Amino acid sequence: MILGASRQGVFTVRTAKHLRLAGWWLLVGCLVAEVVEAAAHAALLATRAQDYTFNADSWGENWQAPYALVFTALGILTFARIMRAGADMREDLEGMV
Template identity: 55%
Template structure:
């Protein structure tokens, strides 16, 4: 009943873990962060011009541009901010795939309508709900701090953080759906136990 989802999630988890392990090994072999360039886009300030360099738009059109800052020789502080702007979402993806794989494997062994399946479903829902919000807060703060370090006219303020923040609507709706299905599964498990008692 759980196929092809169980197989796809199991394969995806193994592929992601293999890619992460390969990336860590290659990073260690090639000197870690030594050759990494750190760049960030300032989405909060944009402008448009009639011409930019050799670019010339048609009459009535303008060229839009958004500032893009890069550090020539980033220090450890800038590298940490850069990693905090990307790493949490990868950790959330891996941990969510792990919990989903555990849920599907357990449901395949024990059955869909059991208390343990409902508990695992609820745990995954809460993990995704809280995790997606926390990850977005961490990444938005790290990006705002990095931009403040690289741009003279940018400051690490609440406004800068809000400009980097984007609410994870899809993850929140998915998490709420999982929590709802956990309640349905728990109700189904209770009905199953009642029927087993009657029989």
């Protein structure tokens, strides 16, 4: 993404597409990682503690929403939309000149 942006410019369709892909990757990845971590933590507690059972309630107790990463991913997706709008304006300008 950085090499393409340095060669062709920041406001291109390709840069916007790569930025959007990075935003979605971060959003989905952080949520999946948090779910897997909470399930692993609950399963480990269930194997180590005698009075602790592994069920949906125990998983919910260990799950914490990754707010910082979600907001970062949403910010990246917003920048991707801005880049796409800039790419459209750049194409319009090149068509006029």
